[in-house]
Amino acid sequence: MAVTVAAVVAGGPCARKGIESGDVLLKINGHEITDGLDYRFYGAEPPLQLVFRGKDDGRVRVITVDGEPGLEFETYLIDKQHTCKNKCVFCFIDQMPKGLRESLYFKDDDSRLSFLFGNYITLTNLTEREVQRMIDMHISPINVSVHTTDPDLRVKMMGNRFAGDALKWLSRFSGAGLRINCQLVLCPGWNDGEALERSLRDLEALVPSLVSVAAVPVGLTKYRDGLTPLRLFTKDEAAAVIDTMEAAGDRLLAACGERLVYPSDEFYLIAERALPPSAFYEDYPQLENGVGVLRLQREEFTEEAASAVAPVADHRKTVLATGTAAAPFLQELVNVAKALDTTLDVTVKPIENDFFGHTITVAGLVTGRDLIAQLQGIEGERLLIPECMLRFEGDRFLDDVTLEEVEDALGMTVETVAVSGAALFHALMKDEGN
Numbered sequence: 001m002a003v004t005v006a007a008v009v010a011g012g013p014c015a016r017k018g019i020e021s022g023d024v025l026l027k028i029n030g031h032e033i034t035d036g037l038d039y040r041f042y043g044a045e046p047p048l049q050l051v052f053r054g055k056d057d058g059r060v061r062v063i064t065v066d067g068e069p070g071l072e073f074e075t076y077l078i079d080k081q082h083t084c085k086n087k088c089v090f091c092f093i094d095q096m097p098k099g100l101r102e103s104l105y106f107k108d109d110d111s112r113l114s115f116l117f118g119n120y121i122t123l124t125n126l127t128e129r130e131v132q133r134m135i136d137m138h139i140s141p142i143n144v145s146v147h148t149t150d151p152d153l154r155v156k157m158m159g160n161r162f163a164g165d166a167l168k169w170l171s172r173f174s175g176a177g178l179r180i181n182c183q184l185v186l187c188p189g190w191n192d193g194e195a196l197e198r199s200l201r202d203l204e205a206l207v208p209s210l211v212s213v214a215a216v217p218v219g220l221t222k223y224r225d226g227l228t229p230l231r232l233f234t235k236d237e238a239a240a241v242i243d244t245m246e247a248a249g250d251r252l253l254a255a256c257g258e259r260l261v262y263p264s265d266e267f268y269l270i271a272e273r274a275l276p277p278s279a280f281y282e283d284y285p286q287l288e289n290g291v292g293v294l295r296l297q298r299e300e301f302t303e304e305a306a307s308a309v310a311p312v313a314d315h316r317k318t319v320l321a322t323g324t325a326a327a328p329f330l331q332e333l334v335n336v337a338k339a340l341d342t343t344l345d346v347t348v349k350p351i352e353n354d355f356f357g358h359t360i361t362v363a364g365l366v367t368g369r370d371l372i373a374q375l376q377g378i379e380g381e382r383l384l385i386p387e388c389m390l391r392f393e394g395d396r397f398l399d400d401v402t403l404e405e406v407e408d409a410l411g412m413t414v415e416t417v418a419v420s421g422a423a424l425f426h427a428l429m430k431d432e433g434n
Helices: 036-042 111-117 128-136 151-158 165-175 193-204 235-256 265-271 293-307 327-340 368-375 403-410 421-428
Strands: 024-028 048-053 060-065 142-145 180-186 210-217 261-263 311-313 318-323 346-351 382-386 413-417 429-431
Touching: 024 036, 036 111, 111 128, 111 142, 128 165, 151 165, 165 180, 180 193, 193 210, 193 235, 210 235, 210 265, 235 261, 235 265, 265 293, 293 327, 293 421, 311 327, 318 327, 318 368, 327 346, 327 421, 346 368, 368 382, 368 403, 382 403, 382 421, 403 413, 413 421, 421 429
Parallel strands: 142 180, 180 210, 210 261, 318 346, 318 382, 382 413
Antiparallel strands: 024 048, 048 060, 311 429
């Protein structure tokens, strides 16, 4: 196993010792290098002994450097991303329309991305070598898409005959002392009810390695022709999920002093229940899964409002666009700001998701063309949108519409706002004391 050097930094340690692009890096400090994870991990503590094979003569060379070697590779992973081998009945990518940019259809299931970026993995494409490497490197936390701990049901839901057997890696990681975050995408009639209770009981056995468990409701678009029939949660079903999750959290809180188990905010919205208090979420370990996001925003917003010195409104006529689920919540925050300065002129505009279907209610899946279509004729000088509406590139929506195109179509300046209460408060108000 080895990796090919794409470029050598001019003047760097390897360049000074004659290493060239195209040479092959074999080992660092005696460890074989197969990808970017090996390179970063074994190259983190100099001095480094690097073994290369020359691109031209095949001669093996050993050099020693005292710091960063100054090597570059084709990608940050060095080799290709590991793709998902499952065919999950609830997969969102399978529900996307045709014609979007190719990268949006890529399904990753890569343990290295779990370590580097916090991605969730299903465990189904791990090899014994990868598992042992994760243990040896003590990669932690590991983020796992569990969905259910019933092996047969997991096979059925994930469309992979190895999905049930892959659950064995959880106990292997736990036994090695690695910390584990888990997520459950719940589909009514599939892995809720008794199946959910079983999953939570099984995952409780991973304590103290268990860091958190989050449950999120399945997201269904209008593009499900030919896919497994699924439906959304009803109000009563969402309430039952909350009751089950909160009961499990109460058990863990009594047993080990931490709740660890959390329903996502969406379940509370569907069930029309009040959000739990801030203390319920402890240190907010599952914000990326929408767990406690609304509560944290409210806490941050009201704290900023209470501590602001001589706050006055930004007097530009403002439109605040969001998904339909969060619109009532954001209106409450705007009302708090208006109580500080009644001249604040903000219209909260919920955007119906015509692109994916009205069953999709979150802000992160609002598209540029829906913004343009539904904000036509609404007066405003600036448009505030949460930054989660934009892809990682930061300049375009899921449908490839750019910020500039939205601005041109609506005649408003578009400002992105971080998903935090403090950021929203300061986007609405000016604190003249600061």
